[in-house]
Every structure is written in structure tokens, then in C-alpha cells.
Amino acid sequence: MKKNMIICLCFAMFISLFAGCTPKTDVVATVNNEKVTTQEFSRYLKQTKSQMEKELNKNNDKNFWETTGPDGKKMIDRAKDKALEEVVKEKVQIAKAKEKKVELTAEDEKKVGEQKANILNQTGSREKYQEELEKAGFTDASLTEMLRNSLIGDKLFTNQVTETNNFGITDTDVKAYYEANKAKYDASAQKVTAKHILIATIDDNKQPLPEAQVAAAKQKAEDILKQIKAGEDFDKLMKENSQDPGLQEKPDGYEFGPGEMLPEFEKAAFALKNGEVSDLVKTSFGYHIIKTIARTGAGTFEQSADKAKQDLTQEKYTKVIEQWKVEAGNVDVNKDVMANIKE
Numbered sequence: 001m002k003k004n005m006i007i008c009l010c011f012a013m014f015i016s017l018f019a020g021c022t023p024k025t026d027v028v029a030t031v032n033n034e035k036v037t038t039q040e041f042s043r044y045l046k047q048t049k050s051q052m053e054k055e056l057n058k059n060n061d062k063n064f065w066e067t068t069g070p071d072g073k074k075m076i077d078r079a080k081d082k083a084l085e086e087v088v089k090e091k092v093q094i095a096k097a098k099e100k101k102v103e104l105t106a107e108d109e110k111k112v113g114e115q116k117a118n119i120l121n122q123t124g125s126r127e128k129y130q131e132e133l134e135k136a137g138f139t140d141a142s143l144t145e146m147l148r149n150s151l152i153g154d155k156l157f158t159n160q161v162t163e164t165n166n167f168g169i170t171d172t173d174v175k176a177y178y179e180a181n182k183a184k185y186d187a188s189a190q191k192v193t194a195k196h197i198l199i200a201t202i203d204d205n206k207q208p209l210p211e212a213q214v215a216a217a218k219q220k221a222e223d224i225l226k227q228i229k230a231g232e233d234f235d236k237l238m239k240e241n242s243q244d245p246g247l248q249e250k251p252d253g254y255e256f257g258p259g260e261m262l263p264e265f266e267k268a269a270f271a272l273k274n275g276e277v278s279d280l281v282k283t284s285f286g287y288h289i290i291k292t293i294a295r296t297g298a299g300t301f302e303q304s305a306d307k308a309k310q311d312l313t314q315e316k317y318t319k320v321i322e323q324w325k326v327e328a329g330n331v332d333v334n335k336d337v338m339a340n341i342k343e
Contacts, residue, residue: 026337029084031091032328036084038341039137044083045341052079054263080338088331092324094149097156104151112147119143157317167316169309178301178308185308188258189299192292194269195253197224197237198244200286221280221287228277234291243286253293265290 028041049065052075058064065076097103104112123129133143161167178185199221201214209217224237238247246254258266265288268281272292281288301308325331 026334028334028337028341029087030332031088032095034091034095036087036091038337040142041083041087042341043137044087045079048079048083048086049076052082057263076342080341084331084333084338088325089321090149090153092321092328093153093156095328096324097152100156100159102152102156102159104148104155108151108155109148111151112144115147116143160317160320161313166313167320169312169316174305174309174312175301177312178304181308181311185304186298188307189296189303190270191255191257191296192269193253193255193294194272194290194292195234195238196244196265196291197221197234197242197289198286199224199241199288200243202285218280218287221289225277225280225289228289234277253291270295 026038027035028038029036053059053061053064056064065079066074068074069078120126120129123132130140133139138146199217201209201217203209208214220241224241227237228234239251254261256266256269258270260266261269262283262285264281264283268278268288268290269292272278272290274292274294276292278288278290281290
């Protein structure tokens with residue numbers, strides 16, 4: 001059930017983030033004399049929308065993007081603002097990398113090639129690869145550019161860490177940062193152990209079952225839940241009915257922390273007290289009935305020190321990028337073009 005169970009979906013998710021983009025050449029904005037086309041911006045917007053839907057649990061709300069916040073701004077416009085911010089960050093970092101002569105080595109270029117080969121392998125054929133690129137608004141060249149820019153960004157970050165001796169961060173700084181964000185690190189250190197009964201709504205190839213079979217799966221899960229509530233033994237029903245492929249390896253349940261499970265599963269498991277059983281929980285795998293067995297408490301500074309240092313380092317780097325944005329000057333946005341972009 002852990003993340004490695006859904007790694008096979010990663011490329012599909014990657015494509016779905018950007019599917020539906022129509023290639024265009026209009027200029028949305030100009031950053032440091034670099035043009036941002038609608039095609040490029042649309043890729044960022046799709047990704048931003050996907051992240052916002054996940055964070056706000058709005059994946060199935062078709063009207064979400066037309067709703068407004070307290071300031072009267074529509075959520076779609078908020079997404080556009082966030083997407084533009086990400087584009088600007090990348091453009092500024094690439095310009096700074098050129099200035100600092102941060103370049104890719106032959107080994108780096110080999111990594112880019114390997115990443116593209118991996119994507120090609122997952123699509124199954126060169127023809128399918130080209131088809132998926134077109135759906136996503138990419139060309140082979142623009143995909144290469146995206147992968148190269150990502151590596152350049154990583155190298156620029158490493159360059160800044162080296163030049164500034166990790167931004168001058170001391171052990172005292174890390175401890176203070178941990179204390180200021182203790183609630184977050186306590187939560188991330190918590191783990192639960194949970195068992196579950198899965199009635200699948202996908203086939204062996206991870207494809208959704210027909211509607212009638214999905215309805216039957218839900219009915220079966222509801223019947224099992226009624227038996228549990230009537231006093232039937234959870235473990236007995238789990239062994240007899242669960243379609244979780246990991247059950248034989250994990251008969252005593254899965255131990256996991258935040259971010260290690262599908263969001264719906266994780267939320268339900270963490271909300272339960274030890275020994276409690278959930279109502280039906282729907283995920284992309286099917287219907288789950290979850291029983292939380294045990295949980296660990298808050299962590300310690302020693303457990304979270306490395307993560308706190310990483311987070312503080314990233315926060316310092318973000319401030320450096322903001323300064324680079326100021327140095328780069330104004331970002332010219334074509335508001336008319338921006339307004340016409342729907343996704």
C-alpha cells in the first residue's frame with residue numbers, strides 16, 4: 001500500500017498534469033528579456049491546478065475553479081498567479097546559472113538521456129511517446145529543455161550552498177528553526193500501524209473496472225462493514241475478503257507516517273483511535289475498511305534535525321531567489337493573453 005505501490009502511476013500522473021494543453025505561441029509574459037509562451041505557461045498552470053486540488057481536496061469539484069476567496073479573486077486566477085510565480089523563478093534561476101557559468105557536464109547530459117529513455121520505456125513505443133508529448137504540449141526538444149533546466153536548477157542550488165557555506169546556518173539556527181516549527185516536525189514524526197480490507201475497483205492492469213462491477217464492489221464492502229459493526233472478527237474478514245496484494249507480506253498491518261500513503265487512506269487512519277474501524281474509504285485502488293492498531297507519539301529534535309536543516313536551507317535559498325527576481329527587474333505580463341488561458 002505504500003508509495004511504491006503507485007510508482008507505476010507516476011508517468012500517467014505526469015502526463016495528466018498537462019494533458020489538454022493546446023500549443024500556442026502567444027507571449028504571456030517577459031522575464032529578464034526571456035519570453036514565456038502560452039504553451040509553456042499552460043504546462044505550469046496544469047501542474048499548479050493539480051497541486052491545489054490535491055492540497056484542498058477538490059479533485060472532484062468541477063465548480064471549484066470558478067469559486068472566489070475572501071478577496072473576491074477566483075481560484076483559477078489564484079492558480080495563474082502561482083503558475084506565473086513558478087515560471088518566473090525558473091527563468092531567473094536559469095539566467096543566474098548562466099551568469100555564474102553553472103553548466104551541465106557530460107555526465108549530467110547522460111542523466112537527461114536516461115530520464116527521457118525511462119519515459120519512452122513507460123509509454124511503450126516511439127509512436128506512443130510522441131503522441132503523449134503532443135497531448136502534454138511538449139516536443140521532444142522542449143521535454144529535453146525541461147529536464148536540463150531541472151538539473152541546472154539543482155546544480156545552482158548546490159553552487160549557492162557551497163559559496164555561502166550553507167548560507168551561514170549554524171547548529172543553533174537549526175535548533176531555533178525546529179522549535180519554531182515544532183508542531184510540524186512532531187506531526188511528521190508520528191506513525192500509525194493500520195490494517196485494512198480492500199475491495200478493488202481496478203483490474204490487474206490497474207485499469208478501472210466497469211461501472212456495474214464498481215457498484216458491486218461497493219456493495220460488498222458495505223456488507224463487510226456491517227458484519228464488523230455487528231461484532232464479526234476484523235482479521236477473519238480481512239483474510240477472507242481483502243484484495244490487497246500486500247496482505248501476505250503485511251498480515252499485521254502497515255506502519256507509515258505522513259505522506260507515505262494515498263491521502264484518503266492516510267487521513268482516515270490517522271483520525272482513528274487505536275482499535276477503531278473506519279467507514280468505507282474510497283481511493284484509486286478501491287474501497288477500504290481501515291482499522292488503526294497502534295501509533296507513535298511526537299518525535300525529538302535529534303530525529304528531525306536533518307530535516308529541519310534541509311528545510312531551513314531551502315527557506316534561505318528561496319529568499320535568495322526572491323532577491324534575484326528583484327535584481328532582474330519587472331516582469332511584463334500580457335494581461336489579455338493571460339485572461340484568455342483557461343487551462
